[in-house]
Amino acid sequence: MITENGHPISSSPREVQAYMKEANERLLGYVEFPFRTRLSFRPLIQFWKRKRKSAHAAEALLAREIIAKVEAHPELLEPVDDYTLLETHRGTVELLLAGLLPQALMDRKLTMISKPFDLRGIYFSPSLQELMQTGSVSFGVGKMDDLAKAISLTRASSMVLNRFYGQQVKIDPAFIFTVRPNDSALEQYYKSDLNIQFVEIVKRRPLKELSQKDINRLLSNIYDQRLWREMIPPENFEFHGVVRSNLIDVTEEESLSRLKYKLLERDAVVNRENILVLQQILRSYFQIQDLRLGLTAIDYPVENSVAHKYKIRHDFLADQHPNLLDPENAGSSYEKVCRFNDTLIVEDLTQVSNPTPIEVDLVNSGIRSLIVSPLTDERNRIIGLLELGSPRADTFNSLSLLKMKDILPLFCIAIERSREEIENQIQAIIREAYTAIHPSVEWKFVETSFNLLERREKEGPKAVAESISFDEVYPLYGQADIVGSSTVRNQAIQADFIDNLNRIKEVLSLAWEHLDLPILHQYLRQADKCMRDLGQGISSDDESRVMEFIRTEVHPVLDQIRYEKPELARAVDRYYECLDPVLGIVHRERKSYEDSVTKINEVIADLLDEEDRRAQRMLPHYFEKYKTDGVEYDLYIGQSLLKQERFSKIHLRNIRLWQLLLMCRITRRMAELNPTLSTPLDTAQLVFVYGSPLSIQFRMDEKQFDVDGAYNVRYEIIK
Structure with missing residues (x-):
């Protein structure tokens, strides 16, 4: 249907023009394109003139008819700026466009005719009009919407390079139209296919001289709009002609592309929000509006299970079944998928014979039609399950398998990568919290490990790792020890036991008054002796x-008293309320002591870590601390510990001064902390100065460094 000045003539709907105006500004990036563009039928007329001598009789006849009508209206040979001319010569224009718009295909083709670089068309096929009116439409250039301006300018400029500078540059971005009907959650994607053979470039000013170096510079900076406008000034050229745009349905391909892009993101299958995005993409891919996506990481067989979960649990029954493969679920859909390592399709879950609790719960959660596929690693071990569900029966069938083949490898890669990332995080925590290799010596472990890899390639698996040792290092040792910790601990235990026994005597004495049980008197005497x-x-x-005595002799008696004499139950309950729920004894004073020790250790350890970070910036060194009743630490410094830096005696004197200042700071901090402790405790600080260097070696069995050699053992003995 022909339109005038961007507004439709006849029945072309205004909504279509509004959409295309938005597209013109978003895709081309400009309300007015930098190059002047004009609607012109001249290139198309030249085409029909050549076809008058066509060997195809029908084509030649049509061409002669078109040219005869055009010659009767010579104004159509000039660029058309006043679109009322199109309505005046409607019949002739429609004949001219016949080659671009085969009438037999117009009911199915999504086609538009426009002037160059302008989406405000002069003609829209009926099917395109209908599509644009079905719902909201958005536009983009693949994943690069923000680069649309630069791409449009560069494309026009590249045509200038090809026409006037002898280049063969092809810049043809895929404009993607996204259509979502108003009554649907599904998206459909269309790619524009442009026919620009009826476009000519008119030179308005002398050509600017461009060397091949200049052209190469342009091609190396295709998004630099300022550079392109400087080298190829838009005011020097005009684009005349007509462009045919066909929209091709690429919903399946674009959905797959978006799925790949999304699954490349970090935590793509870990976060619930990302799962919902993936679900929406799959709805478009399968064109199923109520499709639901489920995903979970598992290890199958069960004996392959690792000791931790993967934080990937988004299956349909995550809240109802802690483990989909529990023995009680034997014979379920999930168990069959894992047993046979193959995709399972259930058209209607309500028709499953002998359903397990799994199938029953799936139906209760709103799933009627189901696909479950195993996700495998490169060794074909099952590492996860992918679920697709729908509340409507018979949504999925064997034809769905064809589409599943394209998406399963993507999910396999994504879930394997996420599992590896989580495993790496866990391993990092284990190294940091439990078996840490100190950063100052990590380079040595990396170097030794690499050497072992090379030796194994040459010598085979029998090659063993070299020992890791550092010679001529100076030791610095210090500790902050809790004064009299054993005495205070014993006093706390005494106080708790005496309190516990007093409470036992109260209950037993009360029971003695109501029960004629001589053993109660025996336990009273035993409590007094304790x-x-x-x-x-x-x-x-x-x-x-x-x-x-308390836990194995007295407590069973108290339980019996509570059973035989309900009137004494409250007294027994009050006694148990005073006990630690884990230890089963009174644990107040000892807990107070232990809390104080823990607090002291944490404060000192944090202070040591803070100060060591500062000392590491002075010169890298090995540092390790240990928590007991207080905190002690070993520090080694020397040239052999360094990969690049240089060690000198100045560094040694500096680190010793740092150690002394550190212990002073610990002393002050403990004086401030003491009044806040539930059990007041003091610490005594010790610094051991050892003037001779020694050697240390990493003990593989103990996973820690120790002094090496009989001579150096003297240091450990003195320490």
């Missing part, structure tokens, strides 16, 4: 003996 013994001191034997 209290007298505790008053004289406590040993490790006393601790285990009293604890065994």
Whole structure:
């Protein structure tokens, strides 16, 4: 249908023009394109003139008819700026466009005719009009919407290079139209296919001289609009002609492309928000509006299971079944998929014979039609499951498998990568928190490991790793020890046991008044004896003996009292409420002591870490701390520990001064901390100065460094 000045003549809907105006400004990036463009039928007329002598009789006849009509209206040979001329010569224009618009295909083709670089068309096929009115339309250039301006300018300029500078440059970006009907959540994608053979470039000013170096510079900076406009001034050229644009449905291809792009993101299958985005893409890919996506990481067989989960649990029954492959779910859809390592399609879950709790719960959660596919690694081991579900029966069938083949490898790669990332994070935590290799010596471990790899290639698997040692390093040792920690600990245990035994005596005495059980009197006497013994001191034997008496002898009696005499139940319950729920004894004073020790250790350890970070900036060195009743640390510094830096005695004197200042800071911090502790504790700081260098070696069995050689053992003995 022909339009005038961007507004439709006859029945072309205004909505279509509005959409195309938006497209013109978004895709081309300009309300007015930098190059002047004019609607002109001259290139098309030249085409029909040549066809008058065509060997095809029908084509030649049509060409002669067209040219005869054009010659009767010579104004059509000139550029058309006043679109009312199109309505005046409607019949002739429609004949001219016949070659571009085969009438037999117009009901199915999504076609538009426009002037060059302008989407405000003069003709829209009926099917395109209908598409544009179905719902919201957005436009883009693949994944590069923000580069649309530069691409449009560069494309026009490249045509100038080809026409006037003898180049063979092809810049043909795929403009993607996204259409979503108003009553649907599905998106459809269309790619524009442009026919620009009826476009000519008119030179308005003398050509600017461009060397091949200049042209190469342009081609190396295709998004630099300022450079292109400087080298090829738009005001020097005009584009005349007509362009035919066909929209080709690429929903399946574009959905796959977007799926690949999304699955490349970090945490693509970990976060729930990303799963919902993937679900929307798959809805477009399958063209199923109510499609649901489920995804979970598993290890199958179960004996392959690792000791941790992967944080990838987005299957349909994640909230109902802790493990989809529990023995109680034997014979379920998921178990069959894993057993046979093949995709399973269930057209209607309500028709499954002998359903397991899995199928029942799937139906209850709104799933009627289901696809479950195994996700495998490169060794064909099952590492995950992909689910597609729909609340409508018979949504999925064997034809769905054809589309599944394209998406399964993408999900396999994504879930394997995410599992590896999570495993790496866990390994990093293990190294950091449990078996850390200190950063200052990590380079040596990397170097030794690489050497082992090379040796294994030459010598085979029998090659063993070299020992890792550092010679001529100076040791610095220090500790902040809790003063009298054993005494305070024993006093806390004594106080708790005495409190515990007093509470036992109260309950047993009350029970003695109501029950004629001689054994109660025996336990009362035994409790008195334990209290007298505790008053004289406590040993490790006393601790285990009293604890065994309370938990294995007294507590069963109290449970029996509560059962036989309900009126004494409250007294027994009050006693149990005073006990630690894990240890089963009174644990107040000892817990207070342990909390204080923990607090002291944490404060000192944090202070050591903070100060060591500063010292590492002075010169890298090996540092390791240990927590006991207080904190102690080993520090080694020397040239052999360094990969690049240079060590000198100045560094040694500097680090020793740093150590002394560090211990002073710890002393002050402990004085500030002491009043805040539930059990007041003091620390005594020690610095061990050892003037001779020694050697240290990494002990593979203990996974830590230790002094090496008989001579150096003297240092450990003194320490």
